[in-house]
């Protein structure tokens with residue numbers, strides 16, 4: 001059967017473990033691509049332009065918005081973040097599973113635009129305290145930035161019901177196996193669209 005492109009969206013408060021879970025899942029899947037976002041936030045130590053993000057200035061980002069470059073974009077924790085349309089179209093045409101790590105605003109937009117091929121999962125920590133511990137232990141952000149992200153987490157979590165799935169990332173092994181199952185379901189869901197057409201044809205016969 002011809003492979004169908006599919007989108008898997010991960011959202012969840014900063015520090016819940018999205019990147020950590022994805023690294024584990026990548027060991028078990030193929031034919032996927034991670035959607036590299038564009039952002040105006042400063043790179044963290046070790047982050048590379050074109051690998052983790054495309055790091056740009058606010059004026060460059062605003063120019064890209066004007067030129068309609070983004071499938072979606074949003075202001076998150078005081079910075080712009082956006083998903084470029086062109087690489088996503090290409091990856092979907094190639095039948096890849098395209099993985100997005102985007103916030104709740106971005107999820108709503110992509111869901112509206114590409115519902116048929118989107119599967120989404122909201123990830124959290126068991127408690128807000130644990131989220132704070134993880135952000136502190138990660139040691140990548142200043143105290144002010146961490147405070148802002150904790151505050152925003154309280155708003156973000158209100159959107160969890162808009163997602164197809166929910167993972168509490170407590171035990172890393174268990175949570176990564178759950179995410180792996182969801183990634184496999186994402187591919188199957190994207191084939192349903194074609195099947196709908198097929199069944200319509202049968203019924204018209």
Ligand SMILES: Nc1ncnc2c1ncn2[C@@H]1O[C@H](COP(=O)(O)OP(=O)(O)OP(=O)(O)O)[C@@H](O)[C@H]1O
Nearest residue numbers: 013014015016017018019020134138169170171172
């Ligand atoms: N199940 C877990 N138990 C304990 N620590 C964890 C677990 N999962 C992730 N961590 C740790 O929590 C920290 C935050 O994880 P990670 O950077 O993956 O979060 P994130 O959701 O991708 O954050 P952001 O949205 O800011 O990019 C890291 O230091 C990571 O090692």
Ligand SMILES: Nc1nc2c(ncn2[C@@H]2O[C@H](COP(=O)(O)O)[C@@H](O)[C@H]2O)c(=O)[nH]1
Nearest residue numbers: 014037073074076081082083101102103106
């Ligand atoms: N709407 C979008 N949100 C995005 C995108 N890329 C990342 N994000 C979200 O931003 C926060 C913060 O990320 P960080 O790397 O600064 O910790 C996180 O919730 C991401 O999911 C995007 O292209 N669009």
